[in-house]
Amino acid sequence: MQLWTAPDPAPNPQRVSAFLRVKGISLPETRLSLVRREHKSAEMLAKNPRGQVPFLELDDGRVLAETISICRYLDELHPEPPLFGGTAFERAETDMWIRRAETLLGTPVGLAWQHDHPMTAALVAQIPAMGKAARVQAAAALGWFDGQLQGKSWLAGDRFTMADIALLSIVDFGRWIGIAAGDDLSALNAWHARATARCA
Ligand SMILES: N[C@@H](CCC(=O)N[C@@H](CS)C(=O)NCC(=O)O)C(=O)O
Known part of the structure; x- marks a missing residue:
């Protein structure tokens, strides 16, 4: 699993980073330069056609984009502490x-x-x-x-x-x-x- 992200102050990558810290999860990540438009390269658009970060690439090649969807997925894999609720x-x-x-x-x-x-x-x-x-x-x-x-x-x-x-x-x-x-x-x-x- 690999997280494609960007350095601060980009707010959506920042959310996933904060979520991972609170959960105590560490993931391999690659930071793309938004200024250099690396997230718009053909390689990145093939992975996330929305042309944005963050997105999560699973080991089998499937991709999850959208911050909340990424965090919801990781919350199910790592339930403690529950950050989306228990009931x-x-x-x-x-x-x-x-x-x-x-x-x-x-x-x-x-x-x-x-x-x-x-x-x-x-x-x-x-x-x-x-x-x-x-x-x-x-x-x-x-x-x-x-x-x-x-x-x-x-x-x-x-x-x-x-x-x-x-x-x-x-x-x-x-x-x-x-x-x-x-x-x-x-x-x-x-x-x-x-x-x-x-x-x-
Ligand atoms: N709805 C998306 C928004 C993602 C987003 O807007 N990411 C920004 C960085 S904070 C981005 O990639 N901007 C570059 C662009 O839209 O070209 C999410 O929740 O992940």
Whole structure:
């Protein structure tokens, strides 16, 4: 089994790395340079036609892409500690928070990166108004997550899950492109410190 990935700060590779650290799993990995577009080579597109990282290549040649799918597969192979939940309710609750992290915050952070950042200007036909609007939406989402984390350790209450890893990677990438939680978002900031320590 081999993981094709990229160095930080790429948020999706970062999620799988954090997941592997929390699980105590070590996998052979190859880091592709996104700047040099190595993930778009014919060899890589033959493995993952989506042209993105991360993806997991099994020993028999089958490939799993999409961060959450990769981690879900590895979670079944290495059940402890369970990061997707141990019961039907817990698994559904984890999914719910993953989707909220990806749609409410991940989507506007991704749009801000594509439409309002100099590093992507040569790659995307940028629509500046979309980038600016996405920053406003991302700021609102940070406030929403702060509200949801009041009085809780983790998104799913007492359970640290894949949803916390997903949200952490998005919050960190958001910071990297200038979308930061203000000091007033105390629950989110306290969660961020806890989650960072948990994934170290
Ligand atoms: N939905 C995918 C997203 C993967 C993704 O966007 N990866 C980024 C790195 S963080 C990438 O490969 N970007 C290069 C590109 O899209 O060309 C997942 O969850 O793995």
